[in-house]
Amino acid sequence: MASRKPRTAEEDAILAKAAKYLPGASTGNVYYKAEEALIIKEARGSKVFDYSGNEYIDYLLGSGPMLIGHAHPEVVAAVSEVISLGSTYFSTNSAAVDLAEEIVSAVPCADMVRFVSSGSEATYFALKVARAYRKRDKIVKFEGGYHGTNDYALMSVTPTSLKDFPQATADSAGIPKVLEGEVLVCPYNDLETTTAIIEKHHDEIGGVIVEPCQRIIPPMPGFLEGLREITSHYQIPLIFDEVVTGFRWSYGGAQEYYGVTPDLATFGKAVGGGYPLAAIAGREEIMRVFDPASKEEGSFVPGVGTLSGNPIAATAGLATLRVLKREGSIEKIWATGNRLKSEFTRLLKEKEIPGVVVGEAPCFDVYFGVEEVNDYRDSLKANDEMMGRFNHHMLESGVLKGGQKFYISMAHSAEDVDKTIEAMDYALDQAKD
Numbered sequence: 001m002a003s004r005k006p007r008t009a010e011e012d013a014i015l016a017k018a019a020k021y022l023p024g025a026s027t028g029n030v031y032y033k034a035e036e037a038l039i040i041k042e043a044r045g046s047k048v049f050d051y052s053g054n055e056y057i058d059y060l061l062g063s064g065p066m067l068i069g070h071a072h073p074e075v076v077a078a079v080s081e082v083i084s085l086g087s088t089y090f091s092t093n094s095a096a097v098d099l100a101e102e103i104v105s106a107v108p109c110a111d112m113v114r115f116v117s118s119g120s121e122a123t124y125f126a127l128k129v130a131r132a133y134r135k136r137d138k139i140v141k142f143e144g145g146y147h148g149t150n151d152y153a154l155m156s157v158t159p160t161s162l163k164d165f166p167q168a169t170a171d172s173a174g175i176p177k178v179l180e181g182e183v184l185v186c187p188y189n190d191l192e193t194t195t196a197i198i199e200k201h202h203d204e205i206g207g208v209i210v211e212p213c214q215r216i217i218p219p220m221p222g223f224l225e226g227l228r229e230i231t232s233h234y235q236i237p238l239i240f241d242e243v244v245t246g247f248r249w250s251y252g253g254a255q256e257y258y259g260v261t262p263d264l265a266t267f268g269k270a271v272g273g274g275y276p277l278a279a280i281a282g283r284e285e286i287m288r289v290f291d292p293a294s295k296e297e298g299s300f301v302p303g304v305g306t307l308s309g310n311p312i313a314a315t316a317g318l319a320t321l322r323v324l325k326r327e328g329s330i331e332k333i334w335a336t337g338n339r340l341k342s343e344f345t346r347l348l349k350e351k352e353i354p355g356v357v358v359g360e361a362p363c364f365d366v367y368f369g370v371e372e373v374n375d376y377r378d379s380l381k382a383n384d385e386m387m388g389r390f391n392h393h394m395l396e397s398g399v400l401k402g403g404q405k406f407y408i409s410m411a412h413s414a415e416d417v418d419k420t421i422e423a424m425d426y427a428l429d430q431a432k433d
């Protein structure tokens with residue numbers, strides 16, 4: 001099955017230059033083992049192509065943004081039309097106004113929108129806005145939850161030595177030690193422990209942030225509802241980080257899909273159509289802290305960013321949402337994901353490989369060696385080495401994916417799915433203990 005062609009001198013030369021000029025030979029997102037490394041030359045539809053003539057079925061999707069497929073003709077046309085009108089103005093532009101209107105019409109919690117350039121910036125501002133509005137400093141987040149790289153967010157995402165809840169561990173060097181004391185870490189899907197922590201600290205908490213589906217782990221019945229109830233009770237802003245789930249779980253995001261409405265939500269990835277754009281959306285009363293008029297109440301949050309709401313990115317986002325909004329678009333993503341999930345589960349069973357396929361259809365993967373994964377600590381019990389081998393053999397068979405995630409797009413065809421199932425069959429045999 002393994003079909004990958006050997007690297008050409010051209011790709012080797014780019015990799016050698018990357019090793020010289022980029023720390024870790026990478027732009028920072030993916031660090032390949034030397035024998036796996038590749039440089040992507042172009043991407044179209046469901047495929048990416050490297051400099052050695054290899055074609056890969058792409059389930060990395062640029063880490064999620066390319067939900068309708070790479071270089072979608074409608075996005076390319078929309079961007080081509082505006083690109084000669086200038087790249088950025090700093091002043092408000094009409095594409096950003098239209099995109100804000102579309103987000104408000106789609107997303108249950110959204111009355112108003114502020115644009116930024118990345119998901120990390122969106123969560124950084126959402127946390128700041130919550131603290132400014134509530135006039136309290138501490139943040140509640142969940143162990144294993146990822147909200148980007150800002151200092152409050154990069155806490156207990158992948159801790160190796162586990163502390164008692166709610167103690168936080170910074171995941172990065174360079175984060176001021178004092179911030180660990182400002183973040184209360186709770187166990188995802190454990191409403192009882194989370195409620196007890198919020199009850200004990202409610203008067204110090206500025207906001208609670210959660211990925212409604214944490215990485216690929218779905219919420220257990222009642223978890224998001226309970227979180228909504230306890231935060232409403234103490235009037236603590238609840239933030240859904242919908243950078244992944246926005247416009248993907250359903251057009252109104254995970255909040256629409258799970259039927260729980262937060263106070264604020266962050267969006268990124270799909271909303272920018274593959275261009276650098278992200279957003280904070282939420283209730284008007286809270287979003288008003290971005291308005292200089294709120295200076296009088298002492299709650300003003302300056303939300304300035306040179307490229308915030310960039311007109312080309314906003315145009316690409318609007319074109320992407322137009323495609324996603326059409327009947328059948330998101331349904332197709334779910335149908336493709338569900339077929340892959342069930343075939344994956346069938347293969348595990350047939351081959352008697354212990355493991356479980358976890359996630360919702362647009363975003364899922366396997367955990368080897370375990371029967372159930374409901375939180376970060378469960379995920380630590382999985383067989384990571386086998387996962388590494390599986391991913392290696394998928395890549396060698398022409399399937400590109402993230403370390404612990406298949407992202408499904410609208411562009412994946414029935415033929416792509418058949419080929420992927422063949423690759424899974426082969427990679428599982430090779431990866432077996």
Ligand SMILES: Cc1ncc(COP(=O)(O)O)c(C=O)c1O
Pocket residue numbers: 063118119120121123146147148149211241242243244268269278
């Ligand atoms: C849930 C979630 N929030 C925030 C971010 C950060 O987004 P960005 O990489 O655009 O800064 C990510 C990125 O993967 C994410 O998955």
